[in-house]
Amino acid sequence: MNSANIDVARTYFQAVQAGDLAALGELLDADIVWHQPGANRFSGEHKGQGAVFQMLGSMMETSRGTFAIDEIRTLMGNGDLVAATIHFTGSHDDASMSMDGVDLLRIENGKITEMWLFSADPAAEDAFWG
Template sequence: MGAQEDVALVRRGYEAFSAGDMDALRELFTEDAVWHTGGTGGLSGQKKGVGEILAYFGELFSRSQGTLKLTLDDVAAGDRYTIGVQSGHAERHGKSLDQRTVIVFTISGGKVSEALEMAEDTAQASDFWS
């Protein structure tokens, strides 16, 4: 796959995530994909395998009572990585979180095999989601 296809894959992922379409998301990851979430909060760390990754996504929706909204601000592909820059908003326990996040995707064979998620303010994000 080339850069254009990788960008299209990431865009499809954001569309599926925003729609809550876990079946479509499942198709975009390799079975052994790994998702790394920065910080020290309850949702930080590695999620290994598509099942754990989708459970993490579900937990984001659950903890925010469905208020989580992501907007893909930009996406760019290079030789090794495809980078997504997103703006997000969520509400939880009377607090709100508005941050940009960068996700570095590794795409292999037309599917995401690894993702590294880095929030604008990792401490604030960790506190919010814990």
């Protein structure tokens, strides 16, 4: 099961990098629970595909389309969990961020049912998002 879940995670990250919303819609469970880190306007628990897409759209709007996962370094599986070490960037106005992160995906029946995100520098990410 680990390899199948790693394949789902890899496909998810490829869709994110390509901006393929249709593919993301196929990969995210309708009732996904997304745990966005920090203490900024996007932080907290987002429930359901609609809420997740709204948050991601607002992040892209805030970053003027620059928010991106530019590197997927490692994918590791353990049962229904896949951990990914990544690097992400973004900029807006005079602010920018570039940092490492870890995304933890729970995958059940080929769908991402839960997502936890971790940032290497939560204070810098909070400052960026406001």
